[in-house]
Amino acid sequence: MVFPYYYEEVYDGLIFIETKPLELRKPSFLILGLPDAGLVGAISTSHMVRVLEMEEYGGIESYRYFPPVAVIHKGKPHPPIRFFYRDNIAALVPEIAIPPSAIYPLALAIIDYAQKRGIDYIISISGAPVPNRMNLEKPRLYWLASNDRVAKLVEGMKIEEFKEGLLVGPYAIIFKEAVKRRVNNLLFLAETYMEFPDPEAAAIVLETISKLIGVEIDVKKLLEEAEVIKIKTRELMKSTTQSLAKMGKGYEYQMPLLYA
Amino acid sequence: MSFEEYMRMRRRLLRELLGEVEPLFDESWREITPMWDSDGRLEPLYAIREYPDKYVVIIDLPGADLTTLSVDLKGRLLIIRSKLKQSVLFSNWGTVQREIVFTEYAKTIELPEDINPEIFEVEHKKSMVIITIGRKSK
Numbered sequence: 001m002v003f004p005y006y007y008e009e010v011y012d013g014l015i016f017i018e019t020k021p022l023e024l025r026k027p028s029f030l031i032l033g034l035p036d037a038g039l040v041g042a043i044s045t046s047h048m049v050r051v052l053e054m055e056e057y058g059g060i061e062s063y064r065y066f067p068p069v070a071v072i073h074k075g076k077p078h079p080p081i082r083f084f085y086r087d088n089i090a091a092l093v094p095e096i097a098i099p100p101s102a103i104y105p106l107a108l109a110i111i112d113y114a115q116k117r118g119i120d121y122i123i124s125i126s127g128a129p130v131p132n133r134m135n136l137e138k139p140r141l142y143w144l145a146s147n148d149r150v151a152k153l154v155e156g157m158k159i160e161e162f163k164e165g166l167l168v169g170p171y172a173i174i175f176k177e178a179v180k181r182r183v184n185n186l187l188f189l190a191e192t193y194m195e196f197p198d199p200e201a202a203a204i205v206l207e208t209i210s211k212l213i214g215v216e217i218d219v220k221k222l223l224e225e226a227e228v229i230k231i232k233t234r235e236l237m238k239s240t241t242q243s244l245a246k247m248g249k250g251y252e253y254q255m256p257l258l259y260a
Numbered sequence: 261m262s263f264e265e266y267m268r269m270r271r272r273l274l275r276e277l278l279g280e281v282e283p284l285f286d287e288s289w290r291e292i293t294p295m296w297d298s299d300g301r302l303e304p305l306y307a308i309r310e311y312p313d314k315y316v317v318i319i320d321l322p323g324a325d326l327t328t329l330s331v332d333l334k335g336r337l338l339i340i341r342s343k344l345k346q347s348v349l350f351s352n353w354g355t356v357q358r359e360i361v362f363t364e365y366a367k368t369i370e371l372p373e374d375i376n377p378e379i380f381e382v383e384h385k386k387s388m389v390i391i392t393i394g395r396k397s398k
Contacts, residue, residue, distance in 0.1 A: 134318070134388045195307045196320045196388075227387070230322035231348060231362075234295050234305050 009116075011109035013064035014102075017079055020057040025088040027120040029213055032092050032110065034170050035240040037127035038192030039233055043202035044125050044209070045091045047222045052215065054084035054091060060109075065102035071095045089213060090119070097239035098170060100247040107173035111183055121150065121184045123212075124171045125205050127192035128162075139191035139201045141208060146178040146185040153186060153212055162189055168248055186212075195241045197233040199226040300347075301366045304340070308369075310395075315375060317391040321365050323348065324387065331382045331391055338369040338391065 007018040033045025048054070059079030071078040080096045098106060114122050128142065142162035145151040167175065171187055178185030188208065190201040203219040210217040222229070261269075295303040306319040321329075321342055328343040343364045351359040371393060379394025 134385050134390075196305055227323040228348065230320065230387070231302065232350075234303075237305055238295065 007058075009113075011112055012105045013062055014105055014109045015061045015063075015079075016058070016109065016113050017061060018058035018083070020055070022057055022083075022085060022090065022117055024085060024090060024117075024119070028088045028090070028118065029121050029123055030090045030092065030110075030114050030117075030119040031123045031125065031209065032171070032174070033094060033125055034092070034106075035094050035097050035236060035243075036169055036171065037129040037194050037244065038133075038190070038196065038198035038201050039237055039240060040127035040190050040192050040198055040201045040205060041125035042094055042236065043197060043199050043222075043229060043233065044205050045093045047202065047219070048089075048206060048209075048217055049084045049091055049093055051218055051221065052086050052089070054086040054089070056082055056084050057090075058083045060092075060106070062102065065099055065105065066096065067099070069096055087215070089215065090117075094236075097236060097243045100243055103170050103247060104173060107170045108177060110170075110174060111177050111181060115181070115183060121153070121186060122174065122178065123209065124174055124185060124187040125202075125209075126167075126169070126171045126187060126189050127198065127201060128165075128189040129194035130191045133191060133193045133198070136191060139198070139204060141191075141204050142189040144175065144187040144189065146175060146183060150184045150186045154208075157208060157211065159208060162187070169244065194244070195237065197230045197237045199223065199229045296360070296362065298360060300361055300363045302344075302348075302362050302364070304365045304367050306367065306369060308371075312395070313397070314379065314395050315371060315393045317369060317371075317393070319367065319389045319391070320387055321389055322387045324365055326384055326389070329382075329384070329389065331389070333371075333377055333380055333393065336371045336373065336375060338371055338393070340367045340369070340389070340391075341365065342389075 005020055009016045031045055031048065033041040035042045060081040061079040066080050069080050071080055080094065082093050082095065084091045084093060133139065141159045143154045143159055144162040175185055175187055188205050190205050192198040192201040199222055203222050206217050206219050304319050304321050306317060309316040309318070317338060319340060323344050323346070324342040325345045326342060330341045332339045341364060344362060348362045349359055374396045376394030376396045379392065381392040383390050
């Protein structure tokens with residue numbers, strides 16, 4: 001009798017599940033789409049999974065930190081955070097807003113998981129909320145690298161480095177921990193709305209990631225379907241905004257005292 | 261303390277307690293209320309910005325036909341409605357395993373007590389509708 005592949009590992013109340021062995025070509029990238037301002041990461045990664053026809057291979061479950069949710073797809077349960085892969089890219093796509101109590105353990109567990117799986121680069125996609133987003137024709141994109149090796153990835157790309165400011169949320173913890181553990185983490189921050197889904201900002205991030213990983217990611221469909229995506233993601237945006245408010249996302253509007 | 265003073269204090273404390281409890285109840289209620297109804301109406305996302313002299317309500321109406329937009333202020337209630345440019349059909353999703361066709365946005369927002377309805381402006385940028393309502397000076 002042949003049993004289907006199943007592997008799970010528990011990190012501080014978070015269960016990382018693999019239903020297929022993860023085999024990535026080098027250099028390998030783990031792209032994180034955790035929900036944040038404007039759902040920039042969540043919209044980017046879900047579009048990428050769709051256009052690259054990435055294969056689902058597992059996800060993250062937690063009976064301690066997540067609401068008691070079963071994501072049902074084709075009659076089968078899936079974890080609330082799902083993993084997909086193709087060639088040298090793995091992607092993390094959420095189905096739920098991340099509860100504030102899960103931020104620290106989740107951020108640390110993602111770094112542990114990436115290290116154990118030999119991931120070369122963790123790419124974080126975040127939104128930088130700006131009050132005047134609706135007046136911006138094209139939102140700006142910023143990068144932040146955990147070390148010089150990672151910074152080289154964006155050399156020659158016409159995007160600005162995020163030099164001053166506060167970061168709040170899972171990506172802030174992932175970045176700090178990556179610096180401490182010398183893990184390669186590149187954070188992209190696209191100007192966006194705090195409370196509204198922003199497919200245009202997601203498209204700008206994907207154009208840059210496409211150049212970075214050398215894989216064509218067509219964003220035409222994302223922009224064409226922007227209105228429907230905004231309609232479909234209202235609930236996730238609403239629960240994400242509530243979660244962001246509880247974790248103090250508003251601090252990102254604040255200038256650090258030292259530079260004021 | 262006289263009996264009247266005691267009753268006034270009691271009423272004030274009850275009002276304060278109610279003021280603290282009501283928003284918590286509203287929040288938990290919103291969390292279990294869907295942002296759509298089976299009559300084809302979608303609830304839009306919105307944000308309220310507070311300034312010393314005004315409130316600004318920003319509502320995102322993706323896919324709306326803004327020529328049909330109506331924004332009314334009745335007392336403290338801001339009532340927004342707009343038809344969609346095209347009906348949106350979702351099938352076999354969520355707890356409703358059947359097709360639902362959405363045709364319009366509808367939302368009623370309760371504004372704070374100190375609004376000044378004499379100042380009332382509506383504009384829009386792309387799918388964003390921006391409503392400015394005056395605020396009474398203290």
